[in-house]
Every structure is written in C-alpha cells, then in structure tokens.
Amino acid sequence: MSDALLNALAEALAEVVTLIDTCDDDLLDPDTAVKWLESTGFLLDRLPPADRRELAALVRRAAGRHSEDGWRGDLLRVPDGFGLDDDQHERYCDAVEHLVEEFARAVRDVDPSTPVPTCPGWTVADLVKHHGTTHRWMEHVVRTRATERVWAREVPLDLPEQPSAYPDWMARNAEAALRTVRKVDPDLPMWSYGADQRVAFFPRRLLFEAVIHLADAELALGREPRIAAGTAADGIEEFLENLPHYSWIAERVGALPDGSIAFLAEDTGAAWTISFGGAGFSWTKTASAAPVAVAAPAADLLLLLYGRRRPDADHFTVTGRRAVLDAWLRATAF
Known part of the structure; x- marks a missing residue:
C-alpha cells in the first residue's frame, strides 16, 4: 500500500470519526x-500495537495539514479517543x-x-x-518461556488449607502472573495452547478467564454480569481464533453435520x-446468510458461547433452525 493511500485513508477515518x-x-x-464509534473502536483495538501507533502518527500528520482552528484540534483528539498510543499488552494486563x-x-466474604x-x-x-x-x-509458563505443553498439575499450587483463604491466595497468584507477563516482550515466540504462539497470548487469555469467571461469581450471587461491549466482542473473536486449537472441542465440532450460524451484536454492530x-x-x-442467526448485545453473545446463557433467554433473538445452534452449543461446551 502506497504512502499516499495510507495518508488518505487515515485522514478520511479521522474526518468521519x-x-x-x-x-x-x-x-x-x-x-x-x-x-x-464503538464499532470503529473495536476494529482499531484489534490492530497490532505497532499499527495503532502508526495510525496515530498518520492522523496527527493529517491534522497538521489544517490551519490552527477547532477542526484541527478535533482531529488531534482522535488518537487519544481511541487509545491508539496505548500499549495493547499493557492494556490487557491492566x-x-x-x-x-x-x-x-x-467472593471474599x-x-x-x-x-x-x-x-x-x-x-465458589x-x-x-x-x-x-x-x-x-x-x-510459570511465561517465566520459564515454555517451548512445549506444561500441565497445571506439574506446577506447585501452595494451596491454603482453608477454602476461606482461597480468594487472597488467588489474588497473590494474579499479582505474580501480571508482574511476570508485564516484564516480557509480548512478541517473544513461545508455546501456547492457542493460535498465538507468543507471550501476547497469555494476558489476552487471562483477561477472558477473568471476564467469564467474574460472570460465574456474579450469577452465583444473583447479580447480572457487566461486560463492556468492546471487551465482549474481542472475547468472541478470541474464542473463535483459539477454538481449533482446543482439541477436546475441535473434535466434537468436527463431528457436527455441515452448518453455519450468524451472530449479530446489537450494541456494536x-x-x-x-x-x-x-x-x-x-x-x-460478517453477517452472512446462515440456517440460524442469533442477535443480542455482545456481552450476552459472549456468555452464550461460553455456556453461561441459554439461547431461550430473553436476551436473545434466534431466527432459523434452532437445532443447528443447539448442536453447536453442545459441541463447544467446556
């Protein structure tokens, strides 16, 4: 792609936004x-950090071609508005x-x-x-830069004797994991059990472990989970990217009859x-033609994919062949 085209696309994006x-x-x-704006932000969030920083520079260059007026100032706010200068690795850790x-x-009390x-x-x-x-x-996996699978049972847990002490033990483990992950170059190649064979796989995976298990805890306590739409949409894609690498799920999915499902996020588009x-x-x-389509807010779609919601709940509008959706959900259940 030529520099002229890159500059034109960046300026057009900034002006439309x-x-x-x-x-x-x-x-x-x-x-x-x-x-x-949320849909645009979601797409930009999926860019690698280097591309996000380059886009920020192109937008500022485009703003500089305008005179010192309010419009120039509005354009200059676009990179900050979308967090284009943020370190995505650090954002996941945060x-x-x-x-x-x-x-x-x-869960503490x-x-x-x-x-x-x-x-x-x-x-609990x-x-x-x-x-x-x-x-x-x-x-442990990131600190040792694992080059092959490590099983959780191979890592000492130092689990407290009393379950009431588990929350503080869990918090200490999370602090240690984040300290380790933050110190390592996210682009460093290493083993993972997902699609991304870099350190970058792990903070993103930890994020959706946290999203789903916080939802588990909230639902157990009679509360409704609150998941930001952009986070949920990223979680849906993380799930779909890694699914072929989860052998226990991929085998069941491979045994399904031919089918397709369209998922539509009503809040982000x-x-x-x-x-x-x-x-x-x-x-x-894309929203391609499919035997069955499911429409709901992105957070509810994420919870559906993880089996935390049922498709007959009020959150969802299901059209088409419900049996196709049910078969998929059974095959992908964790």
Whole structure:
C-alpha cells in the first residue's frame, strides 16, 4: 500500500470519526453515533500495537495539514479517543488486574460452599481455586518461556488449607502472573495452547478467564454480569481464533453435520458467521446468510458461547433452525 493511500485513508477515518463525534443531536441520533464509534473502536483495538501507533502518527500528520482552528484540534483528539498510543499488552494486563480485584471482592466474604450454577458441580471454593490455579500456571509458563505443553498439575499450587483463604491466595497468584507477563516482550515466540504462539497470548487469555469467571461469581450471587461491549466482542473473536486449537472441542465440532450460524451484536454492530462440518471450522467477521442467526448485545453473545446463557433467554433473538445452534452449543461446551 502506497504512502499516499495510507495518508488518505487515515485522514478520511479521522474526518468521519470527528464528524460523528461533533454532530448535533438533531442531525444524528446520539445512540447511533455511539454505536458507530464503538464499532470503529473495536476494529482499531484489534490492530497490532505497532499499527495503532502508526495510525496515530498518520492522523496527527493529517491534522497538521489544517490551519490552527477547532477542526484541527478535533482531529488531534482522535488518537487519544481511541487509545491508539496505548500499549495493547499493557492494556490487557491492566484489564486483568481490575477484573481480578473485582472477582476477589465478590467472593471474599461468600460461603465457599455456595453452588455456582454456571459451572455444574462446582462451589465458589472450586471456582476460586480454578481461577487462582490458572494464574499460577500461566506465570510459570511465561517465566520459564515454555517451548512445549506444561500441565497445571506439574506446577506447585501452595494451596491454603482453608477454602476461606482461597480468594487472597488467588489474588497473590494474579499479582505474580501480571508482574511476570508485564516484564516480557509480548512478541517473544513461545508455546501456547492457542493460535498465538507468543507471550501476547497469555494476558489476552487471562483477561477472558477473568471476564467469564467474574460472570460465574456474579450469577452465583444473583447479580447480572457487566461486560463492556468492546471487551465482549474481542472475547468472541478470541474464542473463535483459539477454538481449533482446543482439541477436546475441535473434535466434537468436527463431528457436527455441515452448518453455519450468524451472530449479530446489537450494541456494536459487529457480526460473525461461523461454519463447520466436512470442510472444517471457519469464521468471518460478517453477517452472512446462515440456517440460524442469533442477535443480542455482545456481552450476552459472549456468555452464550461460553455456556453461561441459554439461547431461550430473553436476551436473545434466534431466527432459523434452532437445532443447528443447539448442536453447536453442545459441541463447544467446556
């Protein structure tokens, strides 16, 4: 791609975003404006950090071609508005830190024997132990720069005797994991059990471990999970990217009859169509024709994919062949 084209695209993006952001409410519905901007932010969040920084530089260069007026200032705010200069690796780490703190607060004073309905057979103690084990295992894997699979059972847990002490143990493990991950170049190649064979795999995976298990805890306590739409959309893509590498799921998906499902995020405008069957598993970021379509806010779609919501809940509009969706959900259950 030529420099001229890159500059033109960056300037066009900045101008459109600024027009949407500064448009009067009587000309553009504010909810529509927010939806468009959130969709744009989600797409930009998926760019590698180097590309995000380059885009920020191109937008500032475009702003510099305008005179010293309000429009120039509006354009200069675009990179900050989308966090283009932020380190995505650090952003994932910050998000994990915040969610782990929320999780610890949610479970610290709860009876450890409280059932967790979204994880049949588990109690809150089991949930906290699992979450803490994941952090301890990932810290070990990244610190040792693993080149092949390491099983969690191979990592000493130092688990407290009393389940009531599990939340603080989990929090300490999370702190250790984040200290280790933050010190390592995210582009460093290493083993992972997912699609991304770099250190960068681990903070992103920890984020969605935290998102889903915080939701488990909240639902167990009778609360509604609150997941930001952009985070949920990223979580959907992280799930789809890694699914072929989860052998215990990929085998079940490979045994399904040919089918496809369209997922539509009503709040961000994002869409994904998954296909499976004899030709293998694939997905696109489009709303293609499919035997069944599911529409809901992005957070509810994420919880559906992880089996934390059922498709007959009020959150979802399902059209088409429900049996195709049900078969997919059974095959992908963790």
